[in-house]
Amino acid sequence: MLTLRSILSLPVILSTSILAHAFASPPLVRSNVNSVNGNGNGNGNGNGNGNGNSNGKSQSDSERMFASGFLDQQHLRDKPNYAANFIGGERCGEEEMVWISAGFDEMNQLFQASRNVDWTGDAERDFFGDPLRITNYTGLIEENLLRATQYSNLKGSNGTRMPDIHIRCDDPEDYCQNMFKNSGKHAVYNIGNEPHINFCPQYFNMDPLDAQVDEKADQEKNNVMKYYNRATAWARQIMHFSAVGVAIRETVNPIGNMSTESMTSWTTTVTNASMNISILAGVTDEHPKTNGPNDIFVLKYAYGASRAKLLAALHTQMPYDTANNAETYALYAQARYVMARKGFYPNEPMLDSTDQAGLLRSKLQEGDNPKFNWVCYESLDTM
Numbered sequence: 285m286l287t288l289r290s291i292l293s294l295p296v297i298l299s300t301s302i303l304a305h306a307f308a309s310p311p312l313v314r315s316n317v318n319s320v321n322g323n324g325n326g327n328g329n330g331n332g333n334g335n336g337n338s339n340g341k342s343q344s345d346s347e348r349m350f351a352s353g354f355l356d357q358q359h360l361r362d363k364p365n366y367a368a369n370f371i372g373g374e375r376c377g378e379e380e381m382v383w384i385s386a387g388f389d390e391m392n393q394l395f396q397a398s399r400n401v402d403w404t405g406d407a408e409r410d411f412f413g414d415p416l417r418i419t420n421y422t423g424l425i426e427e428n429l430l431r432a433t434q435y436s437n438l439k440g441s442n443g444t445r446m447p448d449i450h451i452r453c454d455d456p457e458d459y460c461q462n463m464f465k466n467s468g469k470h471a472v473y474n475i476g477n478e479p480h481i482n483f484c485p486q487y488f489n490m491d492p493l494d495a496q497v498d499e500k501a502d503q504e505k506n507n508v509m510k511y512y513n514r515a516t517a518w519a520r521q522i523m524h525f526s527a528v529g530v531a532i533r534e535t536v537n538p539i540g541n542m543s544t545e546s547m548t549s550w551t552t553t554v555t556n557a558s559m560n561i562s563i564l565a566g567v568t569d570e571h572p573k574t575n576g577p578n579d580i581f582v583l584k585y586a587y588g589a590s591r592a593k594l595l596a597a598l599h600t601q602m603p604y605d606t607a608n609n610a611e612t613y614a615l616y617a618q619a620r621y622v623m624a625r626k627g628f629y630p631n632e633p634m635l636d637s638t639d640q641a642g643l644l645r646s647k648l649q650e651g652d653n654p655k656f657n658w659v660c661y662e663s664l665d666t667m
């Protein structure tokens with residue numbers, strides 16, 4: 285839990301409160317894929333389907349439908365026959381399944397566009413950082429992207445078969461309705477850094493990939509957030525799977541007594557870990573909207589393009605913070621897709637990394653426009 289960053293750049297008292305927060309976050313429950321009717325939580329009206337009473341029926345339909353995986357059977361007749369299956373499907377209705385399957389297919393198109401990384405390119409620099417700064421982590425990032433593209437592998441191909449994905453719409457962690465001031469709601473979230481994804485009502489308001497890309501190419505075409513679509517949401521989820529996203533975890537071994545001022549030096553240990561929420565330190569926000577003293581640092585997690593780009597531009601971030609942020613990969617892949625389809629790079633929001641003081645003062649710290657209401661800016665974790 286103790287990262288080098290938290291020691292170097294935060295007051296000790298705050299580091300302690302962040303640790304306490306991390307420990308206080310809800311337990312990550314690994315769901316039992318086989319018990320579709322089990323532990324339903326009883327929140328039948330919570331997920332936007334409205335008709336809570338019909339859940340019994342739709343679940344048994346679901347069980348039949350999902351018994352042998354449905355990706356290739358029901359909804360994607362004209363789509364590729366992917367090697368990986370979906371399983372589960374708790375409380376996902378028929379139309380929702382279509383939206384989920386189509387988003388998965390589009391996500392595969394996004395990641396295909398992100399192959400052949402050019403570390404001197406604008407998109408790479410904006411999202412992952414200056415080539416000199418990121419140099420020790422380029423291999424890791426490329427491998428992460430490569431594993432993500434393997435979800436495109438087809439049945440019968442000789443490529444790696446990625447783990448089946450357990451999808452669900454029953455919000456077992458109760459995050460879907462989590463509403464923060466000036467912030468959106470979660471559209472999707474990962475459970476336990478394994479292939480479990482919950483789809484929230486907000487996901488079903490997100491547009492299809494090409495509808496979004498073609499429409500936005502005519503208005504505010506340079507703003508990368510305008511292209512955010514259901515495939516982008518999917519892409520972030522995939523990066524959280526331990527079979528896809530590998531993150532850098534640097535822990536500090538203090539020499540001396542930390543609670544007194546006698547901690548004079550430390551050593552660090554670097555290990556690989558899954559891309560979970562405590563891996564990413566987040567962007568420091570110096571302007572909390574509180575009535576109390578305003579000289580405290582608050583870490584804002586890196587949803588949305590502004591925060592993701594701040595990870596790359598701010599010198600107070602660790603060089604590997606971009607490599608550790610699932611949203612960064614999703615936005616990068618989305619930018620590459622727009623480049624391939626439209627022939628230009630949507631370069632806004634633009635951040636000037638030569639003006640560090642300006643970046644720290646900037647409104648960008650607050651995240652992107654709140655009208656992107658699937659971006660949960662105030663969330664304390666990037667799920």
Ligand SMILES: *[C@@H]1O[C@H](CO)[C@@H](O)[C@H](O)[C@H]1NC(C)=O
Pocket residue numbers: 416417418419420603
């Ligand atoms: C890359 O790693 C080497 C070896 O650990 C280290 O000496 C060097 O400072 C690192 N470079 C950057 C830019 O982080």
Ligand SMILES: *[C@@H]1O[C@H](CO)[C@@H](O)[C@H](O)[C@H]1NC(C)=O
Pocket residue numbers: 423424427530554555556
């Ligand atoms: C971490 O992962 C990278 C890329 O997959 C690999 O090159 C490196 O050897 C791994 N490091 C450890 C300590 O396992």
Ligand SMILES: *[C@@H]1O[C@H](CO)[C@@H](O)[C@H](O)[C@H]1NC(C)=O
Pocket residue numbers: 442443
């Ligand atoms: C997998 O199939 C492709 C195309 O059919 C072929 O080029 C490649 O050599 C195969 N790889 C392995 C490891 O068999």
Ligand SMILES: *[C@@H]1O[C@H](CO)[C@@H](O)[C@H](O)[C@H]1NC(C)=O
Pocket residue numbers: 541542543544
């Ligand atoms: C560190 O210092 C505090 C305050 O003086 C003391 O209570 C604590 O026992 C010390 N811890 C260690 C491991 O020496």
Ligand SMILES: *[C@@H]1O[C@H](CO)[C@@H](O)[C@H](O)[C@H]1NC(C)=O
Pocket residue numbers: 285312533557558560561562563
């Ligand atoms: C994140 O991963 C690290 C390393 O694998 C682990 O120690 C930590 O408990 C994880 N945190 C959460 C919230 O899962």
